[in-house]
Amino acid sequence: MAEYLHNKKATFDYTLWETYECGIELLGTEVKSIKHHHGSLTGGYVAFVDGELYLLGAHIPPWQEGNTQGEYDPYRSRKLLVRKNELVALKKASDTKGLTFIPISLYGKGTLVKMQLAIARGKKVFDKRDVLKKKAVQRDIERALRE
Numbered sequence: 001m002a003e004y005l006h007n008k009k010a011t012f013d014y015t016l017w018e019t020y021e022c023g024i025e026l027l028g029t030e031v032k033s034i035k036h037h038h039g040s041l042t043g044g045y046v047a048f049v050d051g052e053l054y055l056l057g058a059h060i061p062p063w064q065e066g067n068t069q070g071e072y073d074p075y076r077s078r079k080l081l082v083r084k085n086e087l088v089a090l091k092k093a094s095d096t097k098g099l100t101f102i103p104i105s106l107y108g109k110g111t112l113v114k115m116q117l118a119i120a121r122g123k124k125v126f127d128k129r130d131v132l133k134k135k136a137v138q139r140d141i142e143r144a145l146r147e
Helices: 028-035 083-094 125-146
Strands: 001-006 014-024 045-049 052-054 078-081 099-109 113-123
Touching: 001 028, 014 083, 014 099, 045 083, 052 113, 099 125
Parallel strands: none
Antiparallel strands: 001 099, 014 078, 014 113, 045 052, 045 099, 052 078, 099 113
């Protein structure tokens, strides 16, 4: 399982509750671009549109600009493929106030490109400060142990 793209801000900005694996509908040039680690999931989110899940706001450029057909939008919405029972569970979670769905990573599983999706709740500013303080203290402890 090779990880192609990772949302680095996800664990800093959100408290992750539960993760799901889902397929994603991509164009051929997008698949090649993702396999070469081009693109970004930062700022992307998942939402229900007409009862189906879509990835919105993620930037996935085409592999070669000259080979795209017509006007290509790197921020276009991409349909996510999940099992029906998972879709029902995600729909229940979307009705809960304060919860959102965010993409965690895009990775390869055999010849397919899969996406890891998480149910998350946004962190408050003081929670983020606590995380930064804990990292600084841990870094100081490790530095002292090395010396």
